[in-house]
Amino acid sequence: MADKVLMKGNEAIAEAAIIAGCRHYFGYPITPQTEIAAYMAKRMPKIGGCFLQAESEIAAINMVYGVASTGLRVMTSSSSPGISLKGEGLSYLAGADLPSLVINVQRGGPGLGGIQPSQSDYFQATKAGGHGDFRMLVLAPSSVQEMADLTVKGFELADKYRMTSMILADGTMGQMMEPVSLEYDIKPMPEKPWATTGTKMEREHNIVNSLFLQPDALEKSNLERFDRYKYIEENEVMYEEYMMDDAEICIAAFGIAARVAKNAIVEARNKGIKVGMIRPITLWPFPTKAFEAAAEKAHTFISVELSMGQMLEDVKLATKCKGEYMLCSRVGGMIPSPEEVLAAIEKANGGAK
Amino acid sequence: MVVFEKPHALTDVPLHYCPGCTHGIVHRLVAEVIDELGIEGKTIGIAPVGCSVMAYNYFNCDMIEAAHGRAPAVATGVKRANPENIVFTYQGDGDLASIGMAETVHSAARNENITIIFINNAIYGMTGGQMAPTSLPGQITQTSPYGRDTNHCGFPIKVCEMLAQVDGAQYLERVAVNNVKNVKNAKKAIKKAFQNQVEGKGFSLVEVISTCPTNWGLTPKKALEWVDEKMIPYYPLGVYKDNTAEKEAE
Numbered sequence: 001m002a003d004k005v006l007m008k009g010n011e012a013i014a015e016a017a018i019i020a021g022c023r024h025y026f027g028y029p030i031t032p033q034t035e036i037a038a039y040m041a042k043r044m045p046k047i048g049g050c051f052l053q054a055e056s057e058i059a060a061i062n063m064v065y066g067v068a069s070t071g072l073r074v075m076t077s078s079s080s081p082g083i084s085l086k087g088e089g090l091s092y093l094a095g096a097d098l099p100s101l102v103i104n105v106q107r108g109g110p111g112l113g114g115i116q117p118s119q120s121d122y123f124q125a126t127k128a129g130g131h132g133d134f135r136m137l138v139l140a141p142s143s144v145q146e147m148a149d150l151t152v153k154g155f156e157l158a159d160k161y162r163m164t165s166m167i168l169a170d171g172t173m174g175q176m177m178e179p180v181s182l183e184y185d186i187k188p189m190p191e192k193p194w195a196t197t198g199t200k201m202e203r204e205h206n207i208v209n210s211l212f213l214q215p216d217a218l219e220k221s222n223l224e225r226f227d228r229y230k231y232i233e234e235n236e237v238m239y240e241e242y243m244m245d246d247a248e249i250c251i252a253a254f255g256i257a258a259r260v261a262k263n264a265i266v267e268a269r270n271k272g273i274k275v276g277m278i279r280p281i282t283l284w285p286f287p288t289k290a291f292e293a294a295a296e297k298a299h300t301f302i303s304v305e306l307s308m309g310q311m312l313e314d315v316k317l318a319t320k321c322k323g324e325y326m327l328c329s330r331v332g333g334m335i336p337s338p339e340e341v342l343a344a345i346e347k348a349n350g351g352a353k
Numbered sequence: 354m355v356v357f358e359k360p361h362a363l364t365d366v367p368l369h370y371c372p373g374c375t376h377g378i379v380h381r382l383v384a385e386v387i388d389e390l391g392i393e394g395k396t397i398g399i400a401p402v403g404c405s406v407m408a409y410n411y412f413n414c415d416m417i418e419a420a421h422g423r424a425p426a427v428a429t430g431v432k433r434a435n436p437e438n439i440v441f442t443y444q445g446d447g448d449l450a451s452i453g454m455a456e457t458v459h460s461a462a463r464n465e466n467i468t469i470i471f472i473n474n475a476i477y478g479m480t481g482g483q484m485a486p487t488s489l490p491g492q493i494t495q496t497s498p499y500g501r502d503t504n505h506c507g508f509p510i511k512v513c514e515m516l517a518q519v520d521g522a523q524y525l526e527r528v529a530v531n532n533v534k535n536v537k538n539a540k541k542a543i544k545k546a547f548q549n550q551v552e553g554k555g556f557s558l559v560e561v562i563s564t565c566p567t568n569w570g571l572t573p574k575k576a577l578e579w580v581d582e583k584m585i586p587y588y589p590l591g592v593y594k595d596n597t598a599e600k601e602a603e
Contacts, residue, residue, distance in 0.1 A: 055455050059455065062426035062456070065417075065420075065430060089423075197415065197435060198395040198415055201393060205364075205415050207415075208418065210418065211406060
């Protein structure tokens with residue numbers, strides 16, 4: 001069995017990225033993810049990599065765009081307000097079909113918000129990372145181990161599909177410490193014949209670009225990208241089911257909310273309530289089929305989230321609004337307690353007994 | 354006997370620039386320099402947003418189209434990934450001196466070993482002639498229809514003078530391309546800016562005073578004269594900083 005080390009979630013992301021072959025990191029300080037930058041600043045110079053503190057989030061994501069154009073693995077990390085600034089770059093990365101890894105250790109919003117954990121960038125990550133029709137692979141870790149695992153996975157998926165993978169974590173995930181195993185079998189990167197590394201006078205010039213002034217050409221590039229997205233929706237969905245076999249009440253939760261919900265589910269099961277949970281690990285592609293199947297047995301869906309029902313909308317869509325729906329949420333940096341989740345479960349079960 | 358050839362570093366794609374626009378001259382000078390230094394195979398160009406957005410179609414080297422103003426950040430990424438590549442950006446005044454000012458100043462402050470070709474024609478050309486950060490006081494544009502009022506919207510930015518105060522910047526020169534003598538000087542400056550990078554001498558920027566007859570509302574010939582009469586008095590030509598000479602002496 002692999003040796004485990006005790007690490008903060010943010011540090012686990014940084015080390016996993018290095019293991020995955022990432023040698024370029026660009027970032028701008030923002031709480032609660034600065035440990036990633038600090039870790040990279042220490043490690044990169046020792047391994048021939050490049051840590052560079054950018055003058056802004058905008059510059060950082062465009063440095064990512066530059067490295068991604070050369071085909072190398074590259075990442076940036078930030079927290080909610082900083083991700084908004086990166087939105088422009090995320091759109092350009094999508095338009096130019098460049099792979100990259102972007103970490104969002106979310107904090108409360110809107111505006112400057114707060115520095116405590118949140119999941120209120122769900123819409124932004126899954127539906128509106130920037131202007132234009134595009135998607136990002138959105139991965140939601142629920143443990144420090146997953147912070148590391150999904151970082152490696154994120155790079156692999158980004159390269160495979162030539163798009164941005166986003167780790168949608170939260171302040172709790174970033175700050176908490178847990179034992180982690182960092183043994184990975186890193187596959188070689190796919191060939192990147194499109195990369196701008198110089199023609200060496202041996203081939204036609206490569207162009208990394210998102211501009212198509214002819215509308216039919218732009219439409220074609222969008223449609224091709226969405227064919228790829230459809231394939232991803234059919235092949236890359238990840239989720240965990242917890243006590244769903246006989247569940248009449250289905251909780252939807254990811255990240256830290258899923259961990260709180262698990263405690264509440266154990267309590268509720270002790271009281272004889274048939275409740276389970278679907279924990280999306282990919283928020284896009286969303287585990288639509290899992291929820292659709294759950295709707296065969298479950299009468300009520302409870303979305304436990306650190307936002308005002310952002311994921312609840314996707315649960316309703318997946319289950320075609322056939323059930324009853326409840327939102328159990330705290331926002332602004334607050335986290336629902338297991339008791340609050342249990343109360344919601346009991347209410348769904350026909351009121352407290 | 355061949356008396357005139359297209360540089361190899363230029364593609365056969367016809368340029369889309371307006372008649373009398375000097376982008377074509379500057380493209381050619383950059384391409385000639387790439388040919389002369391024999392660096393086409395390892396050069397990566399970064400195109401801006403603005404009139405020269407489609408520069409990626411015109412240069413034979415690998416090209417990247419950047420978001421508006423972000424070319425120096427993209428260039429930073431490319432150069433840090435592959436320091437053996439020669440990386441240049443080609444940017445207009447709105448791109449470099451307005452929306453991308455932070456990227457410009459900080460790439461200079463970091464002394465990125467890159468080459469920036471900065472086209473200053475005192476106007477936003479692509480969007481139809483709006484006031485630029487370098488539009489002259491009193492200059493009439495679509496968004497300063499009564500002339501640029503410095504009490505209302507401030508003063509033009511003199512990029513070379515400003516960057517000369519940044520320790521990281523190594524070579525800054527302002528040139529023009531409105532007559533044969535100036536074109537020859539411009540070629541020399543552009544060549545030096547690329548040569549500096551080849552020799553690892555650091556951040557080099559050449560500001561090229563250019564024309565925009567279409568949006569200046571002048572004939573191509575008048576536009577060339579306007580450069581002498583209006584632009585150069587406000588933006589004097591010359592070397593604003595050259596640390597690379599000192600390095601040679603050391």
